[in-house]
Amino acid sequence: xxxxxxxxxxxxxxxxxxxxxxxxxxxxxxxxxxxxxxxxxxxxxxxxxxxxxxxxxxxxxxxxxxxxxxxxxxxxxxxxxxxxxxxxxxxxxxxxxxxxxxxxxxxxxxxxxxxxxxxxxxxxx
Amino acid sequence: xxxxxxxxxxxxxxxxxxxxxxxxxxxxxxxxxxxxxxxxxxxxxxxxxxxxxxxxxxxxxxxxxxxxxxxxxxxxxxxxxxxxxxxxxxxxxxxxxxxxxxxxxxxxxxxxxxxxxxxxxxxxxxxxxxxxxxxxxxxxxxxxxxxxxxxxxxxxxxxxxxxxxxxxxxxxxxxxxxxxxxxxxxxxxxxxxxxxxxxxxxxxxxxxxxxxxxxxxxxxxxxxxxxxxxxxxxxxxxxxxxxxxxxxxxxxxxxxxxxxxxxxxxxxxxxxxxxxxxxxxxxxxxxxxxxxxxxxxxxxxxxxxxxxxxxxxxxxxxxxxxxxxxxxxxxxxxxxxxxxxxxxxxxxxxxxxxxxxxxxxxxxxxxxxxxxxxxxxxxxxxxxxxxxxxxxxxxxxxxxxxxxxxxxxxxxxxxxxxxxxxxxxxxxxxxxxxxxxxxxxxxxxxxxxxxxxxxxxxxxxxxxxxxxxxxxxxxxxxxxxxxxxxxxxxxxxxxxxxxxxxxxxxxxxxxxxxxxxxxxxxxxxxxxxxxxxxxxxxxxx
Numbered sequence: 303x304x305x306x307x308x309x310x311x312x313x314x315x316x317x318x319x320x321x322x323x324x325x326x327x328x329x330x331x332x333x334x335x336x337x338x339x340x341x342x343x344x345x346x347x348x349x350x351x352x353x354x355x356x357x358x359x360x361x362x363x364x365x366x367x368x369x370x371x372x373x374x375x376x377x378x379x380x381x382x383x384x385x386x387x388x389x390x391x392x393x394x395x396x397x398x399x400x401x402x403x404x405x406x407x408x409x410x411x412x413x414x415x416x417x418x419x420x421x422x423x424x425x426x427x
Numbered sequence: 428x429x430x431x432x433x434x435x436x437x438x439x440x441x442x443x444x445x446x447x448x449x450x451x452x453x454x455x456x457x458x459x460x461x462x463x464x465x466x467x468x469x470x471x472x473x474x475x476x477x478x479x480x481x482x483x484x485x486x487x488x489x490x491x492x493x494x495x496x497x498x499x500x501x502x503x504x505x506x507x508x509x510x511x512x513x514x515x516x517x518x519x520x521x522x523x524x525x526x527x528x529x530x531x532x533x534x535x536x537x538x539x540x541x542x543x544x545x546x547x548x549x550x551x552x553x554x555x556x557x558x559x560x561x562x563x564x565x566x567x568x569x570x571x572x573x574x575x576x577x578x579x580x581x582x583x584x585x586x587x588x589x590x591x592x593x594x595x596x597x598x599x600x601x602x603x604x605x606x607x608x609x610x611x612x613x614x615x616x617x618x619x620x621x622x623x624x625x626x627x628x629x630x631x632x633x634x635x636x637x638x639x640x641x642x643x644x645x646x647x648x649x650x651x652x653x654x655x656x657x658x659x660x661x662x663x664x665x666x667x668x669x670x671x672x673x674x675x676x677x678x679x680x681x682x683x684x685x686x687x688x689x690x691x692x693x694x695x696x697x698x699x700x701x702x703x704x705x706x707x708x709x710x711x712x713x714x715x716x717x718x719x720x721x722x723x724x725x726x727x728x729x730x731x732x733x734x735x736x737x738x739x740x741x742x743x744x745x746x747x748x749x750x751x752x753x754x755x756x757x758x759x760x761x762x763x764x765x766x767x768x769x770x771x772x773x774x775x776x777x778x779x780x781x782x783x784x785x786x787x788x789x790x791x792x793x794x795x796x797x798x799x800x801x802x803x804x805x806x807x808x809x810x811x812x813x814x815x816x817x818x819x820x821x822x823x824x825x826x827x828x829x830x831x832x833x834x835x836x837x838x839x840x841x842x843x844x845x846x847x848x849x850x851x852x853x854x855x856x857x858x859x860x861x862x863x864x865x866x867x868x869x870x871x872x873x874x875x876x877x878x879x880x881x882x883x884x885x886x887x888x889x890x891x892x893x894x895x896x897x898x899x900x901x902x903x904x905x906x907x908x909x910x911x912x913x914x915x916x917x918x919x920x921x922x923x924x925x926x927x928x929x930x931x932x933x934x935x936x937x938x939x940x941x942x943x944x945x946x947x948x949x950x951x952x953x954x955x956x957x958x959x960x961x962x963x964x965x966x967x968x
Contacts, residue, residue, distance in 0.1 A: 305616040306607040313631065313719065320723050328736035332671040333726065340635045340722060362524075362610030369945045371612040382449040382939055383438060387533050391540030395590060399548060402582035402652070 304363065307355070310348035317341035390418055448532035449939060450517050453539050455835060457514025460543055461507045467550070468502035469902065471495050473895055476859070480892035482880040492876035493561035494580070498550065500564030501584065504684065505591050506546045508820045512687035513542075513598050515827055516626045518835065520602060522930035523620045525611025525948065527941050530604040538598040545590030552580030552587075560584035563874065565677070566647070568658035568669035573651040582651065589644045596637045599630035611929075613948035620928040620951060621710050625690030628714040629683050635722060636679035643672035667732055674725035682721045684816055685783075686714060688823030689754055692776050695830050696758050698926045699773035700765030706757040707951060713750035713757075720747045730796045731803045737796045744794035751787060755780070771845030772924075775826035778853045782818020786811055789864070804874075807867025813860045825852065825905070832912075833919045837935045841915075844908040851901030858894030862887040927952035 321337035324330070361367040393414035400408025444452060475495050478486040487495065517535065521528055529535045552559035557578030562571040571581055606619065606627050647669070649655035656662035658669050665671075689710075697704045704710065723743040726735035758780065767773065789811040793799045802808055825848070833839045866887050871878055878884050922931040931954045933942050946957035956963035 306603075309627075309631075309715070313715075316719050317635075317722070320719075324723070324739065327739045330736065332665070332668060333675070333735075336639055336671070336675045337722070339638075343635065343638075358608075360608065360610070361612035362608075362614050363616075364613065365615055367612035369612055369947065382452075382528070382532070383443065383446040384448050384533050384536065385446050387448065387536030388445055388540045390537050391544055394541060395544040395548065398586045398590060399583075401648075402579065402586055 307348065307351045310344055310351060314341055314344035314348050317344055386418065386421070389414065393418060446536075448528075448536045450521050450529045450532065450535060451835075451937060451939075451941075453535050454514045454516075454518025456539055457510055457517055457542070458835075460539075460546070461511040461514060464502045464506035464546055465511075466902075468499050468507060469899070471499040471502070473899060475499060476892040476895040478876060479878070479888050481889070482885050483877050487876070489876045490558065490561060493563075493874070494553065494559040496874055497560050497563050497566075497584075498553070501549055501560070501588070502546070503816070504564055504680070505588055506542075506549070508684040508816055508824070509595065509680070510542055510591075511824055512626075512629065512684070513538075513595065515691070515831070516602060516622075516629075516687065517598075519831070519930060520605055520623055520626060521609070522834075522933065522937060522941060523623050523928050524606060524609060524614050525929050525942065525945050526605060526609035529601050530609055531601050534597055535601050538594040538601070541590045541594035541597075545587045545594065547587075548583050548590065549587030552578075552583040555579040555583070565673060566669075567673075568647055568650065569666070571647060571669075572658060582648075585644050585648050585651075589641060592637050592640050592644070595633055596641075599633035599637075602626055602630040603634070611945055611948060614929075614953075617708075618948060618951045618953075620690075621693035621704060621707065622687070622690030622928075624711045625686045625693070625714050628718040629686045631715075632679045632683050632686070632718045632721065636676045636683070639672050640676035640680075643669060643676070646672070667729065667734055670729050670732070671726070674728045675722075678725045678728065679718075679721045681815065682717055684820050686717065688779070688820045688827075689714065691823045691827045691830075692758060692779055693754075694926075694928065695772045695776045695826055696761050698830075698924050699770060699776070700762045700767050702761055702765040703927075703952060704757070705760035705763075706753075709753050710757050713753040716750035717747055720750070727794055727799070730799045741794055741796055745791065748787065748791050755784070770829075771840070771842060771849060772826045772830035774846065774849040775822045775829065778849060779819055779822040779826065782814055782822060782853075782856065786814030786816075786819055789814065802867060804872055805867035806863045806871045806873055809873050810860050810863035810867060813863070817860065818856055821856075822852070825849070828905075830924070831930075833923045834930055834935050834937070836913075837918050838912050838916055839919050839923060840912045841908050844904055844911065848901050848904045848908060851897055851904060855894050855897030855899075855901055859891050859898060860894070862891045862894075866891075922954060922958075925955075925958075927955045929953055932957070 317337060318341045321334060321341050324337055325334045328334075361371045364371075393411045396411025396414060397408050398411075400406070400411055444456070447453060447456075474487060475492070478484050478492060517529070520526075550559070555578060557580060559580040560566065560571075560576070560578075560583070562576050562581060562584075566581075566584065569575060606623055610616075610619065646655065646657045650657055650659070656664040658664050658666065660666045693704060693710055720743055724740055724747065727740040727744045729735045730737050730740070769777075789807070793802050793808065793811060802811075829840050829845055866884065869883055869887075871884055878888070919935055921934050923935070924931070928951075929945070929948070930937075932944075932946055946953050950956055950963070950966065
């Protein structure tokens with residue numbers, strides 16, 4: 303995790319540096335804003351990793367970890383199938399397509415999204 | 428990290444594929460869908476070349492021609508070259524790092540379906556009264572605003588590209604999380620294969636660049652339908668705001684389309700040179716150097732607007748040649764004194780090196796504003812772009828198909844047909860695109876549907892068109908190869924190439940849970956180490 307953290311921190315520092323350099327050289331607002339926004343996004347992720355993940359201890363980070371280190375108790379069966387992704391994609395596509403084609407289509411997309419939300423609520427109980 | 432789980436038994440019918448969240452199936456869905464879009468976009472390119480074979484040809488009208496090059500560019504960039512890499516990464520990343528699946532399997536499937544639907548929405552424009560979008564794959568405002576592009580096709584283009592861009596952002600987050608968190612014990616970051624590293628750099632680029640595209644598309648939608656004036660200087664807008672936002676995404680996008688294929692080449696060359704990769708660390712650092720620098724070069728597409736700081740963007744553009752040169756040096760050093768075997772994946776990798784080198788050199792040329800002022804919007808730029816993305820990415824895509832086909836489907840593609848495919852594509856590609864440099868120097872502008880019968884223009888255009896049909900023959904040979912190899916069905920073992928990385932440890936094709944066993948992971952070549960413990964013991968770590 304440390305390398306991931308370093309990656310985001312160094313990217314954020316680079317973004318801040320290039321945003322400042324660009325502003326000093328070009329005095330151009332759109333590009334400076336875009337670079338600053340990029341720096342903000344990277345700093346946000348780096349900050350999250352520092353605050354939330356600094357204690358992370360992964361076997362994948364240990365040079366001498368054995369494969370058996372990752373083995374453990376059986377927690378159950380996971381499925382590799384779900385109808386939710388295609389349903390969600392259809393709902394999202396209908397909503398955005400409806401904005402340019404027909405409000406009815408957008409309405410159908412919203413209904414599909416609401417059904418999806420209801421499914422999640424029922425499933426989580 | 429002590430939790431474990433087992434997979435439910437796979438379902439092999441259509442419903443099983445539609446509802447799958449298995450990264451390998453999603454990867455194959457991505458690959459087949461993007462290849463489908465490639466065939467369509469390639470067919471459009473053939474119509475374009477047929478129209479341009481002779482001056483004043485009337486194969487298609489001017490408006491139809493504009494739709495053709497718009498759909499061709501959009502499909503190749505948004506629906507083929509970049510998504511093919513996502514498909515490859517979907518299939519390979521968990522296998523290369525020893526994970527059972529991606530970090531977010533359902534998000535992964537959602538990304539695929541949004542990509543598929545986004546592409547279909549873009550092409551649906553062709554069925555509307557005024558036809559598909561016709562403002563080019565760059566869709567510059569004000570050309571793409573409602574005053575000029577009045578048709579529904581442009582709206583469908585906006586919606587389709589938006590869906591694809593959101594899908595790509597979600598996938599990139601999935602990749603980063605998977606690589607950071609789901610590596611097998613001992614698979615430290617400095618042991619993951621170069622392809623996976625390149626995908627981390629690519630995902631970081633997507634994370635930084637694609638939101639600008641999404642914002643740009645939303646602004647264009649607001650301008651077209653909600654009375655916005657973001658791109659209208661008469662009402663306080665900015666005439667080149669679209670270009671700034673688009674190229675802030677668009678130039679990193681070029682690296683989104685090439686970094687994964689640098690990874691592909693970095694995987695293939697060591698295997699067919701029978702040597703470890705030269706300069707692993709240098710290859711990783713250069714990937715991130717390219718990614719970082721590519722975020723600061725967007726306005727080299729805007730030199731001729733006179734509204735950007737040309738020296739800044741020219742300097743940063745030149746800088747990118749340095750880490751790219753490091754990669755070339757490392758690939759050549761890997762081959763140096765190796766025991767090279769010229770099997771199809773290696774042939775395509777060598778083709779990649781030669782074509783991409785030429786595309787890179789012309790890239791350095793147009794990074795210089797005085798040259799760019801001459802080359803802007805000419806066929807020289809078309810040639811440069813196609814040498815990078817066609818000669819580069821496309822050849823790496825075929826290299827990847829031939830290399831990982833046995834792992835995906837359990838059979839090898841036919842070697843002799845593969846060699847034919849390579850030579851037809853290599854010769855066809857260069858016959859098609861090299862003359863375009865000369866066309867550009869002679870002043871032929873891009874995106875024109877006809878041209879004057881003057882000087883070398885007719886002859887060079889005819890040569891380019893003939894070359895495109897040779898490329899078609901190469902693609903058809905590939906399709907025939909797939910049919911023949913599938914029908915013959917000669918199963919291969921887990922590691923038919925005697926390769927290095929972890930995906931070659933498991934069966935071909937892999938089981939749904941990916942691995943029954945894992946070897947000890949003590950270097951970036953765990954499979955080689957397991958097969959050659961004597962060599963591994965002598966290798967300094």
